[in-house]
Amino acid sequence: MATFQTVEHEADLCVVGGGLSGVCAAIAAARHGAKVVIVQDRPVFGGNASSEIRMWVCGAHGMNRRETGIIEEIELENIYRNPNKVYSVWDTILFETVRAEPNVTSILNCSVCDAQTSGGSPGDGTPIRSVTGWQTTTQRWHTVRASLFADCSGDSVLAPLCGAEYRVGREARGEFDESIEPEVADRRTMGMSCLIQARELEHPVQFIAPAWAKRYESADDLPHRGIDPFTTNYWWIELGGEDDSIHDTESIRDRLLAEVYGVWDLIKNRSGIKGVENLELDFIGFLPGKRESRRYTGDHIITQNDVRSGGRFDDVVAYGGWSMDDHHPAGIGHPGEPTIFHEAPSPWGIPYRALYSRNVRNLMFAGRNISATHIALSSSRVMRTCAIIGQAMGTAAALCVRHGLSPRELSAKRIADLQQALMDDDCWLPGHPRAVPEATGTGRFTASAGDPSALANGVDRPVEKNPEDAKLASRNPERAADIDAVEWVDNAWSAPVGSSVTLELDGSRTVSHLRVVFDSDLNRYHRDMRMRASYFRSDEPVPVAPRLVRSFQVECRGAEGWKTVADVKENRQRLYQTSIEPVETDAVRLTTRRSWGEPEVKVFAFDVG
Numbered sequence: 001m002a003t004f005q006t007v008e009h010e011a012d013l014c015v016v017g018g019g020l021s022g023v024c025a026a027i028a029a030a031r032h033g034a035k036v037v038i039v040q041d042r043p044v045f046g047g048n049a050s051s052e053i054r055m056w057v058c059g060a061h062g063m064n065r066r067e068t069g070i071i072e073e074i075e076l077e078n079i080y081r082n083p084n085k086v087y088s089v090w091d092t093i094l095f096e097t098v099r100a101e102p103n104v105t106s107i108l109n110c111s112v113c114d115a116q117t118s119g120g121s122p123g124d125g126t127p128i129r130s131v132t133g134w135q136t137t138t139q140r141w142h143t144v145r146a147s148l149f150a151d152c153s154g155d156s157v158l159a160p161l162c163g164a165e166y167r168v169g170r171e172a173r174g175e176f177d178e179s180i181e182p183e184v185a186d187r188r189t190m191g192m193s194c195l196i197q198a199r200e201l202e203h204p205v206q207f208i209a210p211a212w213a214k215r216y217e218s219a220d221d222l223p224h225r226g227i228d229p230f231t232t233n234y235w236w237i238e239l240g241g242e243d244d245s246i247h248d249t250e251s252i253r254d255r256l257l258a259e260v261y262g263v264w265d266l267i268k269n270r271s272g273i274k275g276v277e278n279l280e281l282d283f284i285g286f287l288p289g290k291r292e293s294r295r296y297t298g299d300h301i302i303t304q305n306d307v308r309s310g311g312r313f314d315d316v317v318a319y320g321g322w323s324m325d326d327h328h329p330a331g332i333g334h335p336g337e338p339t340i341f342h343e344a345p346s347p348w349g350i351p352y353r354a355l356y357s358r359n360v361r362n363l364m365f366a367g368r369n370i371s372a373t374h375i376a377l378s379s380s381r382v383m384r385t386c387a388i389i390g391q392a393m394g395t396a397a398a399l400c401v402r403h404g405l406s407p408r409e410l411s412a413k414r415i416a417d418l419q420q421a422l423m424d425d426d427c428w429l430p431g432h433p434r435a436v437p438e439a440t441g442t443g444r445f446t447a448s449a450g451d452p453s454a455l456a457n458g459v460d461r462p463v464e465k466n467p468e469d470a471k472l473a474s475r476n477p478e479r480a481a482d483i484d485a486v487e488w489v490d491n492a493w494s495a496p497v498g499s500s501v502t503l504e505l506d507g508s509r510t511v512s513h514l515r516v517v518f519d520s521d522l523n524r525y526h527r528d529m530r531m532r533a534s535y536f537r538s539d540e541p542v543p544v545a546p547r548l549v550r551s552f553q554v555e556c557r558g559a560e561g562w563k564t565v566a567d568v569k570e571n572r573q574r575l576y577q578t579s580i581e582p583v584e585t586d587a588v589r590l591t592t593r594r595s596w597g598e599p600e601v602k603v604f605a606f607d608v609g
Contacts, residue, residue, distance in 0.1 A: 004139055004140060005141070006132075006140065006142070009037050009105060010145050010146070011036055011105070011144060012034040012035045012036065012401040013029050013034050013035070013037075013147075013149070013394070013397045013401065014038075014039065014131060014146040014148070014149050014150070015036060015037070015039070015152055015394075016038075016131065016157060016158060017041075017151065017153035017154060018039075018047065018106075018152075019045075019047020019049070019367060019386070020046060020367075020383050020386055021047075021366040021368075021383075021387060021389055021390030021393075022038060022047075022150070022153075022367070023038075023046070023070075023094060023387075023390070024070045024071060024366075024388070024394060025152055025390035025391065025394030025397070026098060026101070026104050026106075026394060027098065027101055027104070028070060028390070028391040028393075028394030029394035030101040030398075032399065032402070032421065033103070033398055034401045035103050036105070037146065039107045039142065039144065040106070041111040041112070041133075042109070042287075043108055043137075044091040044095065044108075045098060048289040049383055050087075051087035051090065051091050052285065052287045053285050053287055053288075054195050054197060054233075054531065054533075055195065055233075055235070055289045056530045057071075057075070057382075057383045057384055057530050058382040058383065058384060058530070059382055059384025059385050060322060060384070061321050063462075063523055064462045064522045064523060065347055066384075067319075067384040067387065067428075068388075068426045068428060068460075068461070068522070068574060069391050069422070069427040070391050070425075071384055071387035072426070072520065072574055072575075073097075073573060073575065076520060076544070076545075076573055077097070077572065077573075078093050079542055079544055079572075080544055080572040083542050084539070084542075085542065090531060107135065110136075111136075112131050112133040112153075112158070113133060113134060113161075115128050115130070115131045115132075116131075117163075127360065127362040128149045128363060129145060130143050130146070131143070131144055131149065131158065147362060147401060148362050148363075148401065148407070149362060150364045150394070151363065151369065152366050152390060153369070154367055155246050155290070156294035156296055156365070156369040162360050162363065163359070165296070165359050167294070167295045168189070170182055170185060170188055170374040170375075171373045171374060172185040176305070177305065178304040178305065179304070180326065181304070181374065181375055187244075188242055188329040189240075189291070190238075190241050190291035190292040190327040191239050191252075191291065191327060191329065191330075191331040192238065192245065192252060192256070192288035192289055192290045192291065193234070193236075193256070193285075193288060194257060194260050194285040194286065194287075195237070195283075195285045195289065196260050196264060196281060196283060196284050196285070197281075197283035197534045198229045198280065198281060198282055198534040199279070199280050199282035200280075200534075200535065200536040202278070204278055207264065207265065207268040207269065207281065209262070209264070209269075212258055213258055213261035213262045214258045214261070214263075215262060215265070216262050216265070216266040216270075217266075217270065218266070218270060218271075219266070219271060221266075222266075223335055224336065224337045225332070225338065227263065227266065227273070228273055229276060229534055230273075230534075234260075234263065234533075236332060236339075237256060237260055237263060237332055238331035238338065239256055239259070239330075239333065240252040241327065241328070241330065242330055245290060245292060246293050246294070249288060249290075253286065253288050256288060257284070260284055261284075282535065290368075291368070292368065292374070292381065293369070295369050295371065295377060296357055296363075296365045296369055296371050297371055298356055298358055298365075298370070299358055299408065300313075301354070301371050302351070302354050302376040302377075303372075303373050303375075303376050304324065304376055306348070306376060307324060307348050308344065308345070308348075309348075310345050310349065311347075311348035311349030311351070313350075314415070315351045315352040316350065316351060316429050316432065317350065317351070317355070317392035317396070317418060317419065317429065318349075318388045318391075318392045318427070319349050319429070320344070320346075320347065320350060320379045320382075321345075321346030321385070322379050322381075322382045322385060323341040323344050324341070324342035324343070324344045324375055325339055325340075326342060326375060327378075342378075347430045349429075349430060349431070350370075350380065350385075350392075352415060352418065354370050354371040354372060355370060355389065355392065355393045355407075356393075356408060356411075362407070364397060364407050366389045366390040366392070367390065368380075368381040368386060388427055391422070391425070391427060392418070392427065395425070396410055396418050399417060399418055420434065420435055423460075424515070425577075426574065426575040428460070428461055433457065433458040434460065436607055437607050437608065439511070440606075440608060440609070441456065443506060444503070444504045445493075445501060445502070445606075446501070446502050446504060447493060447495060447499065447500065447501040447502070448499045448501075449496060450494050450495035450501075451493065451494075452493040452501045452606075454492055455492075455501070455605060457491060459604075460517045460604040461491060461522060461604060462489065462490050462491055462492070463491065492604045493602065493603045494601075495592070495600065495601070497549075497592050497593070497595050497598075497600065498592060499591070499592060500591040501589070501590050501603065501606060502589040503587065503589075503608060505586050505588070505608075507586060508584055510583070510584055511556060511565075511580070511585050512579055512580055512582040512583075512609070513577070513578070513579055513608065513609040514554055514566060514580060514588075514607070515605060515607040515608075516552075516554075516575075516605065517574060517603065517605035518549045518576070518601070518602070518603060519545070519548060519549075519601060519602035520573075520574035521545040524545060529542070543596065543597070544596040546595065547595055547596070547597070547598035547601050547602065548571070548574070548596050549592050549595055549601050549603070550593075550594040550595055550596050552566075552568055552591060552592050552593055553566065553568075553590075553593060554566040554588065554589070554590050555588070555589045556587070556589075558583065558584055559584075562589065565581070565583060566580065572596075588606075588608050
């Protein structure tokens with residue numbers, strides 16, 4: 001009898017799941033030299049952010065807290081090429097960013113359904129040897145053998161296949177002394193949502209609800225839910241927290257669709273909201289966006305108290321800053337507030353020890369399934385946070401491969417190397433200044449205008465007091481001293497476009513690497529950057545950050561004078577890193593030529609090595 005073909009793959013790291021955490025993990029590991037295979041069960045990358053679900057990409061609250069690194073790179077490219085925020089283009093940018101990495105093999109439309117361990121029983125600490133998935137489009141099996149595996153699937157699909165420890169639901173209040181948790185543990189979770197989007201036309205549009213839609217007579221039937229389509233993305237159309245958030249997904253989806261059509265029927269036909277007559281239902285998400293299911297158990301479980309104390313871990317590799325946003329398990333069926341925003345500082349540190357399995361030695365994870373309690377997860381689960389967790393985990397995996405270490409061994413032996421690599425790649429680690437390269441640190445900065453002295457301090461963004469921190473300090477006196485000690489520092493060279501900054505080296509050196517960090521305005525994009533919830537006629541294209549440097553030149557001074565080593569015409573990125581042909585030089589000069597609109601620009605770092 002004929003059987004389906006199996007395609008074999010060999011890799012250093014196999015990433016299961018292609019949401020933003022998996023995408024950033026795969027890219028980071030590949031850029032640090034690991035051979036990566038990423039397996040995604042959907043036709044597109046992006047997970048909850050993709051065109052199939054369309055959830056806003058959110059992250060840390062507060063001034064200059066925006067997450068940078070690979071997620072900022074992707075979103076800056078999206079704004080440059082997709083100013084009208086078309087979801088098909090966004091999908092394409094995610095797709096091509098992954099495919100552009102020569103060390104990454106991507107397998108789309110493939111669901112992992114089996115894992116083989118290296119002898120022994122699943123869960124006894126035996127490492128995973130391979131995973132196998134079914135690709136629906138080609139009717140082929142794909143088997144990936146790797147030294148490390150990263151579960152970025154959200155639902156922790158590898159956990160039951162390899163015996164990794166995990167948790168589901170809410171912990172009892174007394175287990176970790178978490179005041180927000182219930183008295184008795186249960187398996188309730190936050191629910192899932194099917195989102196909808198509207199498009200405004202030039203003429204009125206009729207809407208006829210299907211017979212099976214839920215019937216809402218007035219807005220009073222949806223207390224505490226803002227139904228105005230001009231201000232919401234309908235995240236609150238949510239169900240499933242009282243059910244099994246994995247095995248009941250199909251039935252939950254069916255119920256959500258009835259809710260979706262019922263809500264839109266109310267808006268169009270009985271709400272009386274001004275302007276809805278010209279709105280057409282443009283998109284309905286048939287794939288629910290999930291918030292919570294299985295959470296792995298790592299060497300450290302992040303708790304409410306870790307979040308509230310600011311996550312002051314020695315092994316910080318990422319940070320959160322969203323409130324502890326705990327949705328009611330009943331979702332839209334709950335007559336009270338759909339969520340409670342419990343206070344959390346911004347930022348709070350996420351430890352590396354929460355990103356690898358406690359009992360499967362070569363299993364790592366990133367995204368909404370990291371090692372955290374239910375209430376701590378409610379802060380760390382938002383997608384910009386998940387993305388930087390993914391970059392941290394992917395970078396760690398590459399270092400494990402390079403040095404022949406397990407994830408736990410890396411924690412003990414090379415955590416400082418991991419932190420430095422992340423900061424070099426423009427991932428901010430609160431409280432950890434970046435060590436600048438020796439050639440930069442021993443040199444001297446001069447400039448044609450402005451004060452360049454801040455470029456030597458290793459902090460690549462402004463640091464200032466967050467009003468939310470001050471509010472939290474008033475309720476948590478033990479943190480007040482630490483919070484009050486943080487003063488605003490610009491950490492940048494500011495000068496008019498056309499100005500130059502020069503790094504005078506302490507003698508002639510061979511330079512082969514350049515690193516520059518520009519100003520992409522980490523405050524402007526919290527709302528403007530994200531994709532649209534609906535499309536209105538008044539919408540305008542979103543421009544690239546006006547004070548981002550658009551074109552610049554880098555020159556090195558040698559025996560024959562100044563020589564151009566980089567001439568960039570259409571920059572749209574915050575971080576510029578490149579290798580150059582090695583050159584002997586005693587000075588390196590950066591000259592800004594154009595911005596994207598502002599007469600003055602900022603540079604946060606200018607390094608050579």
